[in-house]
Amino acid sequence: MAVTDKNILTRLYVVAGFLFLFAAAVLFKLVSIQLIDGEKYQKLALKRTERMFTIEPNRGDLISDDGSLLATSVSRYTIRFDAVTVSDRNFKENIKPLSEALSKLLGKSSSHYQQLLRKAKTNKNRYALVARNLDYSEYMAVKDFPLFNKGPYKGGLIVDQKTVREHPLGKIAERSVGYERVDENGYYTRVGLEGAFGEYLRGVEGKRLKQKIANGQWKPIGLDNIVEPKDGYDVISTIDINIQDIAHHGLLAQLEKYKADHGCVIVMETKTGEVKAISNLGRTPEGKYYERLNYAIGESHEPGSTFKLMSMVAALEDKVIDTSTVFDTEKGTWRIYKNTVRDSKHGGYGKITAAKAFEVSSNTAFAKMIHNNYKDNPERFVNRLMSMGLHKELGLPVKGEGKPVIRYPGDKGWSGISLAWMSHGYEVSLTPLQTLTFYNAIANDGEMVKPRLIKEVKELNTTIQKFSKEVMNPAICSKETAVQMKALLKNVVEQPWGTGHRLYSPNFSMAGKTGTAQKNYVSKDPDKLQYISTFAGYFPADEPKYSCIVVIHEPDRNVGFYGADVSGPVFKSIAQKIYATSPLVDEVDMRDTKDKATERSYQKYYAEAQKKYNKVPNVKGMSGMDAISILENLGLEVEVRGNGSVKRQSISQGTDLKQVKKIVLELS
């Protein structure tokens, strides 16, 4: 086989040609990937490597009228331990001190933590739970513990942070503060103030485009967020935590005393409609009470005698009666179409004026008053009630307001006795807040102010929006009527015959109306008969500052059920605590006379201390404390013998400081 230059060359061309073809194929494939599949892979690239992240904004604080936090977002930390990343040596060296430190901070025994950590190490657990729900300061402490201070890789510390909503007031006003939850479909469950003002509190989610890098990490693309997150605004509510506290505990005490099913209290500022306190307590099967439902706003029920105010205002406005019109209470019962209206006082009140009928809360007088005057034209009465807005919801931002019911003649359920029954608060239905709003309007001489839970929306210290008084109806009645009714409401408490007289106190004034409504009266079973005890009113009687309503449902009948007995005391205690215990002003003289000797010695010390030394100063005669201070500031070690002022110094004045380390002072 003769190999010549020539045939090598021929074969070489074959091989080189093959390599060129190979190269051409590579380039062809390269271009085809870009042209044909390019779009597909570019999309895939975005899908695999880029993602839009949302940045949760910080939810705003819910703040009370007086600046206390009602709800705020705080960080909570869960500490876990990666036992695999920690070297055996580090683990052995640190497990004891770490366990002891954990035990000291978190309370469980040191051996508990040792066991936990050792078990994690044996099982190669990379996510062992050490502690849950630590607050920030605890978290900072844990971070500095032995082993954990080596960080996530050497120390195996894993920290999961989450933001939770805290209620510094705890269970007080929990329901009114409420919450807001959002499910995966973006549907919000809104409760209480949190829900009502969610739009302000929530803030705006930020958006950040991130790119995947190695180790499953994501790095942000670009300098800016696509959408900047915007923290939620702070909402300042009208709730005053002091009043809230008084209301809460007053209600709780009474509910416990009467073993009632549930109850609520609302305190409202008369002039502005600001709700200062709103407390709702319901009973658990165990007999404990907690903020269960928002009864004050949500529960519409037959108000009973508190409605007599509305009836009387209507009658006075329509001028069908005046306060001195006399009604015969007929021994306490009045038959109307086979039904009987009864007074709570057996035997009735005889012949009484309309004013006294209100003060003693006579059902028969009111039934007659309304029935007799409106029976030919019942629409007139209902129209009057409606003109006062009693059939409309208040339109609160808080979800779940109960619907008021005022029947119109001809409506389903309307009958010949409807007028008589409506007159004292049956066949109508109102929520406690709606009733209170009406009482508040009377206290305001007829101006009906909308109850309000929000005062201001703020971003840090900047006001975003201010909410002020909202008038629903400038005059639900004439001023004369309002003034007349205010006098009657005052008499309910002040006059010895008034149903609320038991609440009377000479120290402070209050006005209001009791109400004791029957519940479940439709069933003939007397055991099922329950009561709703109410007291609605305002204080002080002459210049109303706060309006308040207390409603207690289903008190134990064996203990009592009258509005004045059950609800009245809560009202009284609130009024008393807000007004009767106004703070005392004690003046104490400030004693600011200076002791001359002290002053002199201080001046001497100050003069010495201000001088710059490079030589040992003379401290003889100075007080020991001052001398030590000066010498130590010069960097000397000072030894002291005895008490008092300096008698002798071991190194004399004028020695160069550089040569001196320690000085001994003798005091006497």
Place this chain on the structure above:
Amino acid sequence: MRTVFENIKGDKAIWAVVALLALFSFLPVYSASSNLEYVVGTGTTMGHLVKHAMLLILGFGIIYGVHRIPTHFFKGLSLIALPIVLVLLGFTLAQGTTNEGANASRWIQLPLVGIKFQTSNLASVVLMVYVARYLTKIKDKTITFSESILPLWLPVFLVVILILPANLSTAAIIFSMVLMLCFLGGYPIKYLLGIVGSGILCLTLFVLLAKAVPDIFPNRVDTWMSRIENFRNPADTEADYQIEKAKIAIATGGIVGKGAGKSIQKNFLPESYSDFIYAIIIEEYGLIGGFTLMFFYLLLLFRIVVVANGNQTIFGKLLVLGVGLPIVFQALINMAVAVELFPVTGQTLPLISRGGTSSWMTCLAIGIILSASVKEEVKKKSRSKIDDTNPLEVLSGQL
């Protein structure tokens, strides 16, 4: 320094291409270094560049040194080097450095310097020189197959068998390059076909053995099977993941690319600085970069052909082709893997990849080529004299 430049001999175009490729190699190394730093967490980004520069400088030292050696010296050198290489290969295989549980005993640790050395690269160069020598020796004879078994096929098979368990693709490439060289050198084609047949038979036997007794060569066979299986029938596996990332890199590179260091896929492509470097280069420098790189390799191929053509001796020609064509072939294989024209192998891109010592062996080959390109100048002066005085030549003649 001046004398060094004066002493630079040989094909200037090859020098230029190699220098350009070496310079270009800093770009992907620079790009990869940040990721290496982040993932592996050793060294600094600058450190990787400095290390690469040191390796290249040493590499150029090798080129310079080797290209000063007269071409015919390599005949004898290959004879001396072959047994050493076989021992080294045996040692490498025996030590069995594990790579993620798979038996990837491809490297030996160089003592003192702490650099890993891939012995198969050296073996490849030495074996090609050896084969070129043999083919030159038999150029005028008509040989039978049995005559060529001992001097040609025994060393070839020994080398291939020693590399095969740890690195199938390198073994296959070395084997096919030997076949190519034999083809160029006029070795009878019918014998070559027989060898190919027996080679395939051997491989089959090896695979079957490994399957039957998995403890001998753990995992490696499975890796090959799954890689080839994947190439034929893409499924959602590791290799598929790599190919997908490589394709994403190529697709998002566009015409001009994203710019130096801005590759995104380097974060997800394992071996982004060696096996899949071509995809990363296209992502960063676009089609322009990809085509330019290919152009330089083809230019290298062209110059190798020119040098081979110009060399007056059969040995010179075969030597140049024997050590030169594998460089280009390996480059093409690497690129073909990135564009999914070829199953995933562990081949680096010669002179570009941050391969460390494998680039030295490329430099060795380049040096040999350059030496062969020098020869024609030197030869005119004193060819016969050198022939007579070269003791290695005498040794070569004896065998």
